[in-house]
Amino acid sequence: MNFKNRRPLTLLFSSASAAAMSRMLFVPLTLIWALPVKAEVLTLSCEGTIKAEGEQAKPQAITKMGLIVNFDAGVVTGFTGITGRIDEVNANQVAFKGTTAHPSGTEWSVHGTVDRITGSVGATVTWFNPKTNNLLIKMNYELICKPT
Numbered sequence: 001m002n003f004k005n006r007r008p009l010t011l012l013f014s015s016a017s018a019a020a021m022s023r024m025l026f027v028p029l030t031l032i033w034a035l036p037v038k039a040e041v042l043t044l045s046c047e048g049t050i051k052a053e054g055e056q057a058k059p060q061a062i063t064k065m066g067l068i069v070n071f072d073a074g075v076v077t078g079f080t081g082i083t084g085r086i087d088e089v090n091a092n093q094v095a096f097k098g099t100t101a102h103p104s105g106t107e108w109s110v111h112g113t114v115d116r117i118t119g120s121v122g123a124t125v126t127w128f129n130p131k132t133n134n135l136l137i138k139m140n141y142e143l144i145c146k147p148t
Contacts, residue, residue, distance in 0.1 A: 040071035044078075044114075046121060048143035059142075067121065067145060069094055069114060079110045079125050079141070092116055105131055112141070119145045 044067040049059035067078035069086075076084040076096040084096035097111035107130060112123025121143040127136040 042069040042071070043067075043148045044069065044119070044121075044145035045148045046078075046143040046145035048121075048141065051140050051142075053138040053140065062141070062143065065143065066148075067114075067143075076110075076112075076114070079112075079123060080108060082108045082110045082125065084110045084112070105129065106136065114145070121145050 046065040046067055047061075047063050048065075050062050051057055051059040065078065067076065069076050071086070071089070074086045075098075076086060076094070082098055082100045084098035086094055086096050088095040093116055094114040096113070097109070099107050099109040101107055107128045109126045109128065110123055112121060114121050121141065123141040123143075125139045125141070127138075128134070129136055
């Protein structure tokens with residue numbers, strides 16, 4: 001075979017067809033990157049009660065408690081500095097739970113659900129000492145939340 005007289009592949013296409021091919025690739029790729037990306041973050045303002053578990057405990061009113069449901073990061077925040085990981089999301093609810101270690105060796109935990117239809121939030125926060133296996137406090141939240 002004589003490779004000396006061989007033409008480069010780019011010369012096989014006319015300049016018009018090469019330009020058209022370039023536009024066909026460029027336009028769809030530009031549209032994909034130009035589409036706006038909506039952040040999936042739900043900011044809530046909540047009211048309701050918190051009640052420490054125990055016979056003498058009375059519910060305490062909560063007003064304007066902020067909760068953030070960040071679907072992009074997969075977390076719920078707003079319960080005394082505890083970040084809850086989203087376990088399950090469906091059309092009706094978001095379930096979450098998480099634990100934060102305190103420098104003292106104790107652990108703060110939260111688990112709960114957000115009703116996506118009614119805005120009702122039920123959550124339990126516990127403060128636990130794993131060294132002594134003692135539950136120090138358990139607080140139950142009953143909230144109604146609205147998007148801000």
